[in-house]
Amino acid sequence: MSQRKPYVGGNWKMNTNRNTAAELARGVVDGLRDVSNVDVAVFPPFPYLLAVRAILRDRSSSIKLGAQDCYHKPDGAFTGEVSIEMLKDCGVEVILCGHSERRHVLGETDAVVNEKLRAVLDGGLEAILCVGETLDERIAGHTDPVNQRQVRAALSDVTGDQISRVTIAYEPVWAIGTGKTATPEDAQDVQAKIRKLIAGMYGADTAERMRIMYGGSVKPSNASELFKGTDIDGGLIGGASLKVSEFAPIVRAASAVARGQA
Numbered sequence: 230m231s232q233r234k235p236y237v238g239g240n241w242k243m244n245t246n247r248n249t250a251a252e253l254a255r256g257v258v259d260g261l262r263d264v265s266n267v268d269v270a271v272f273p274p275f276p277y278l279l280a281v282r283a284i285l286r287d288r289s290s291s292i293k294l295g296a297q298d299c300y301h302k303p304d305g306a307f308t309g310e311v312s313i314e315m316l317k318d319c320g321v322e323v324i325l326c327g328h329s330e331r332r333h334v335l336g337e338t339d340a341v342v343n344e345k346l347r348a349v350l351d352g353g354l355e356a357i358l359c360v361g362e363t364l365d366e367r368i369a370g371h372t373d374p375v376n377q378r379q380v381r382a383a384l385s386d387v388t389g390d391q392i393s394r395v396t397i398a399y400e401p402v403w404a405i406g407t408g409k410t411a412t413p414e415d416a417q418d419v420q421a422k423i424r425k426l427i428a429g430m431y432g433a434d435t436a437e438r439m440r441i442m443y444g445g446s447v448k449p450s451n452a453s454e455l456f457k458g459t460d461i462d463g464g465l466i467g468g469a470s471l472k473v474s475e476f477a478p479i480v481r482a483a484s485a486v487a488r489g490q491a
């Protein structure tokens with residue numbers, strides 16, 4: 230972590246129901262009210278966005294409302310899809326693009342991720358671009374080329390003005406939901422290379438300002454060590470974001486590292 234303000238997101242995935250989503254949102258807001266040096270976002274399932282927004286607003290929370298996915302077309306005959314304008318209408322400020330489950334379970338290609346990312350940015354919102362290698366790719370020694378390919382492809386035609394609204398989340402696929410975490414050294418190594426790539430594409434200043442999160446089985450017990458990496462600016466949290474008792478300590482770990490007190 231550096232002078233960049235840490236950023237921690239809670240990706241609830243296809244979990245919670247109307248009651249538990251509201252309860253979780255209230256818990257996160259109340260549990261983190263005193264933390265001001267970390268940007269926090271929550272990504273509830275689509276049906277609960279409005280309810281969570283109401284809770285964030287009622288409590289004057291600075292926690293951002295996020296969406297887990299979107300469709301890049303503005304409107305029309307796309308049954309089942311949700312447009313960026315619809316999400317904006319629901320108060321969404323930030324959208325995940327290219328999450329590994331979208332890529333590997335739902336079949337999103339690099340080209341689709343690029344279309345969605347550009348649409349999010351054209352719509353004036355913030356994006357968290359997720360990239361990461363599979364276990365086979367890591368074993369074959371392809372970790373860096375895979376991550377570099379995903380970053381380059383997703384950012385194709387993203388302008389120098391728009392890039393300031395992009396955060397990258399490095400999430401090795403083999404570490405997501407598996408309990409296996411990349412070592413702080415592994416994560417730092419990949420993330421430093423991603424920052425170098427961004428410097429080559431957009432210049433050193435932009436790369437220095439860009440926040441790069443780590444995701445993949447982050448928990449209260451490993452958050453601090455991960456967030457101490459110079460190029461690790463917070464985390465995207467799945468499983469542990471579903472319990473305030475786990476999510477809040479992770480955000481506090483980012484806060485403590487940023488204050489130099491971890």
Ligand code: PGA
Pocket residue numbers: 240400404405406407408444445446447465466467468469
């Ligand atoms: P996990 O998920 O924390 O459950 O591994 C991370 C993610 O998918 O963003």
